[in-house]
Amino acid sequence: MKDKKFKNVFKEGAISSNFIENSIYKHQTKTNIGAHNIFLGQVRADIIDGKTVSAIEYTAYEDMANQKFHEIRESAFKKFNLTCMHTYHSLGTVKAGEICLFVFVSSPRRKVVFEALEYIVEAIKANVPVFGKEIFEDESHQWKKNK
Amino acid sequence: MKDKKFKNVFKEGAISSNFIENSIYKHQTKTNIGAHNIFLGQVRADIIDGKTVSAIEYTAYEDMANQKFHEIRESAFKKFNLTCMHTYHSLGTVKAGEICLFVFVSSPRRKVVFEALEYIVEAIKANVPVFGKEIFEDESHQWKKNK
């Protein structure tokens, strides 16, 4: 079995705006940073066949997911001149309108953060084993699939 | 003279992480949004000829700047399927490590926000008459110029 000391990126439930605020605030001591770029994934109240999504219940193959997040991090730092990178993903129930993914990159210069953030978010969507059960208001469900 | 009822994007002093948090929080009622992308410009403590930048003092041709911000907004909504767009820029003194630019775009889908945010930030840097006086720790200064 693999070594499993990768950082845990998962948080139980939605990611609060307070948590994001705190993360931004903590970067104000890093005065070599000139540009931050933040991606937030928010659960949509999609209407599918007349039924509205009220929440997504996230599960993950956690060990593999944390390893994949770690690989994405290593690869991003190799490709881009980043000062910092932080990633958090929800597990469990996240209601429509709440935030389930928080990716935060910082660099001395702006060009880098745009490229890096998109690269990281796409890599997360494609490579990290996270599963999402879209719960409708009538408590039926369907399984979400990234495009 | 031009009509001057454009929204004022300027804020006196630094943009606080609390202000950003509040802005994120307010979007949780918009449940058609799936992706947010946020750019934050932070003042760097650059070292130039041995002297460290301690703050930037921002001034602007405010009427023209607000008009340009408005044009960028119109153009972004025309080009991209955005649900929301918010922009704030500091005036006056912003210390190293503090935030001077906050651009926030939201859309149902992620591809759009990446493209839109970069477009908007580059347009702001190129077209908005904002001027920055880099104040060194010894109180001398030089004028900043966007690249």
Place this chain on the structure above:
Amino acid sequence: MLITIKYFGQIAEVTQKEEEQLEVNKNSVSGLLNTLYSKYSDLKNKDFQIAQNQELVDLDAELTGAEIALLPPFAGG
């Protein structure tokens, strides 16, 4: 050999469990998969990838005895 198999999302809905240990007398991932198809026939209608020791593998990969996981489409973010 004894292999731990993990099921996730809609795959776990089919198997009605999230994990089990199976004594497997096959050498390849495709051999194991045939065993699973006989055990859970609805699996044939499902879209999934297979990881061995937390890395995605092809059907012709050799079984090493490490943990196997059946992963339905990813939906992170």
Place this chain on the structure above:
Amino acid sequence: MLITIKYFGQIAEVTQKEEEQLEVNKNSVSGLLNTLYSKYSDLKNKDFQIAQNQELVDLDAELTGAEIALLPPFAGG
């Protein structure tokens, strides 16, 4: 005609004022600029663009009587 002229950033450092009204007997922006160069000779060493009525204009643009602004390099964000 009487034209309001605004100065910003390092241009205002040269003119030592942020705004003034000048009686101008020229028709083009370049004519006005020559007047300003004689008044503030250090302006010649400065990099700036010119806005008339809040839109950037070329040197051969006609003066309309609207507000003129001398804008040093932008540094927003």
